Amino acid sequence: MNILITGGAGFLGRGLATALLARGQLGGRSITRLMLADLVGPRDPTLTQDARVHSHVGDLLASVPALMAQPWDAVFHLASAVSGECESNFDLGLHANLDSTRALLDACRAQTAAGHAPPLFFFSSSVAVFGSDPALPLPAVVQDHTLPTPQSSYGIHKFVCEQLVADYTRKGFIDGRAARLMTVSVRPGQPNGAASGFLSGLFREPLAGQPSNCPVGLDTEVALSSPANTVAGILAVAEASREAFGGRTAINLPALTVSVRDMLQALENLAGPEPLSLIGYTPDAAIAKIVAAWPSRFESRRTAALGLQADPDFTSVLHQYVQDHAEAVTHPGALERLGLV
The missing domain is CATH 3.90.25.10 (UDP-galactose 4-epimerase, domain 1)
Structure with a gap:
């Protein structure tokens, strides 16, 4: 199985890659190649010394043609400009979030059109898709059916991409799964712009x-989640059947x-x-x-049905x-x- 992780050198990408390599399989299929794409290469010896791991360094949007020159069985799209960056630099948010996601989805669509099986496409959305709008106040507890009303550029980007993933899935171009990640704490490493x-x-x-x-x-x-619990949620969503995932709407992680x-x-x-x-x-x-x-x-029956807990x-x-x-x-x-x- 060939897997691509965007944002693969970030702390969450590294955690996901490490978990996948330790398992050796995804959905019952052995992992033969794991590509980590990011602005920098991985440094963790667990990753750099594994023959299954490859890396691609560069701007994601510019890198899509090279990355997608070969077909992928699964794409975990974690790369994103974060909330504070999107508020201070509107163009950066559009480039890193909307434009890159659209380019990846279209490359997956072309892969399917060429006769390959629709790839699994996991999209990391965010709790930031929710907010309190004057016409639709945010309820005290967010349910599976709560309508997102983002109040930031970052939240808007994530919600738009959720809908693109849903539509590309409806059309049969990908097997898309979007999950809304909670704020992950405690993040290792250096502070970022979130x-x-x-x-x-x-x-x-x-x-x-x-x-x-x-x-x-x-x-x-x-609303928080530890790194380990977040990675466990990503894997559970990726491996769930379409019936177990329940439709095409993004799921709220615990x-x-x-x-x-x-x-x-x-x-x-x-x-x-x-x-x-x-x-x-x-x-x-x-x-x-x-x-x-x-x-x-949050209260999510869909999350509970997958066996996930906070x-x-x-x-x-x-x-x-x-x-x-x-x-x-x-x-x-x-x-x-x-x-x-």
């Missing part, structure tokens, strides 16, 4: 002895609802008060406005980060409590 970035930075930086800032009120509630205050309490419980002393509380009206427009509570609590999410990225944690208390020193 409005939700602070939901990782509040923990990643203090655990490494670095300052961080909380730009929203402490009682702000958010969400842990938690307040920023409770997240910080979990950090103190894990590592003591010292990391909290590195956190500032300077409001950022732009970020607060974007985050406040996102829903924080992370139990944010303490378990923090434990996962410290265990998986102990090299990035300098705070001895957190490592000692988990038996890592």
Whole structure:
């Protein structure tokens, strides 16, 4: 089986690639080739030293002709300009999100027209497709049937691409699956331009002895998922039958609802008060406005039918980060409590 992952060098792409290689198969078919496409190449030895792994470096839209010169059995489209970037650079968002997705879909369509089986096409959408519109206020709990009304350019891009994936699936060009990812926390690595970035930075930086800032009120509630739970959701959606997936509309992945205050309490419980002393509380009206427009509570029967569940609590999410990225944690208390020193 030949698989392409766009955004393959990002933390989520790396996690998905690592999981696929460890399994050795997708949907019962052995993986023979895994292409990771991104603006940079992978650095993880688990990926670079595996003969099944190949990489392509470059702008995705410009790279589509070269990437799609051979047929793919599955495409996981994770690459995207993030929320804050799309608000500050409108053209970048259109280029990286809408134009690149359309080009990939048309290349898959051409592959099918040439006589190949329609490829599995997984599209990573986002909770940002939801918002509160004056004509259609956001309900307290988002259900499977809740109509998306995006309130940001990023959310608009994701919703438009969801509909394209649905229509290309209806036409038989692809076997499309779109899943709305919750905010993923705790993200490893460097900060990015996402409005939700602070939901990782509040923990990643203090655990490494670095300052961080909380730009929203402490009682702000958010919908989160750990990296491992997110990857598990992506794989479950990709391997579900069309009947089990249930139609062509995007599915909401599981969400842990938690307040920023409770997240910080979990950090103190894990590592003591010292990391909290590195956190500032300077409001950022732009970020607060974007985050406040996102829903924080979800109820999805479709998700439950696939056997997916939310992370139990944010303490378990923090434990996962410290265990998986102990090299990035300098705070001895957190490592000692988990038996890592």
